[in-house]
Amino acid sequence: MIDAGRILLGHARTMLASSQHARRELENLASAPRGHVTIGMLPLVALQCAAALARQFKARFPLAMLTITEGLSLHLRNPLSEDRLDIAVLFDPRPAPLISNTSCWPGSTWCWSRPPMPSPCTPTSR
Numbered sequence: 001m002i003d004a005g006r007i008l009l010g011h012a013r014t015m016l017a018s019s020q021h022a023r024r025e026l027e028n029l030a031s032a033p034r035g036h037v038t039i040g041m042l043p044l045v046a047l048q049c050a051a052a053l054a055r056q057f058k059a060r061f062p063l064a065m066l067t068i069t070e071g072l073s074l075h076l077r078n079p080l081s082e083d084r085l086d087i088a089v090l091f092d093p094r095p096a097p098l099i100s101n102t103s104c105w106p107g108s109t110w111c112w113s114r115p116p117m118p119s120p121c122t123p124t125s126r
Helices: 003-031 043-060 073-081
Strands: 035-041 064-070 087-091 100-103 109-113
Touching (some): 035 043
Parallel strands (some): 035 064
């Protein structure tokens, strides 16, 4: 093979690998979840985990949007039942017929959502 052929072959291999990489990225982009999730959190819960949750959410779902609202349980219940929140972390909530719940932490902190609950609420250790 002449020098020009070797040079051209190297460029051709690079172009082929680049086009395959671009195709995989576009396929991943097309299958990535999209949408908007709104979470209501107690102030202490938000202080402890909202930043990490937002980072992890963006890394896992780059095309989806996350909104975190902070408030007391009393102020988060109505938006949850009125479909303005998807999920809420509440302290010692009263049962409600249109809202499902799962205990998140020992004690009286609960994750609430409109039925069905999208996933179990399990805290991660740091």
